[in-house]
Amino acid sequence: TAGITQAPTSQILAAGRSMTLRCTQDMRHNAMYWYRQDLGLGLRLIHYSNTAGTTGKGEVPDGYSVSRANTDDFPLTLASAVPSQTSVYFCASSASGARGEQFFGPGTRLTVL
């Protein structure tokens, strides 16, 4: 079972450009999450979705948007990238919301220059 896949694995992006990070899960989990991981700051929640068609803001949502058109996909879009968005981005999913085990993807390393 693939679990959660993320694409791309890594990307270098010019400041001001837009980009969509892709996340797909094959476990039919209702809840999905986007985190960013920065040295010394741990994981911080960007956006989440408890079920298809709904999304919510996390701790650091500014500069990011998400959509949840179906159960499997949860793309994260940077409309106009800035250097402070350089980070490693992890997508996760859970069958039981935040009370359940979250399954993480392998991450996308994004560098904004």
Next chain:
Amino acid sequence: AQSVTQPDIHITVSEGASLELRCNYSYGATPYLFWYVQSPGQGLQLLLKYFSGDTLVQGIKGFEAEFKRSQSSFNLRKPSVHWSDAAEYFCAVGVGNEKLTFGTGTRLTIIP
């Protein structure tokens, strides 16, 4: 809002020695608590979780954690570490059912 503190940024332990990683949370009610592990270059994997009931919980890979309400703590322990336990460990706290708050992590180094 809930918060979680992992006071130790980096811990070094000899192989075969015991381990305790600290986690303190801040919340008025009893939250649910998790420990996750991240190996280099990978995503996070759940070690164990506490919702209610027995305050000592067992997890995978020989880890356990004890919930102490009086100290607002949920420390992770292992009686004898192996070189493969070298990784970063994250404590997480949640309330409601929407989102978790993760600590900043503790990096564990194992020396032979």
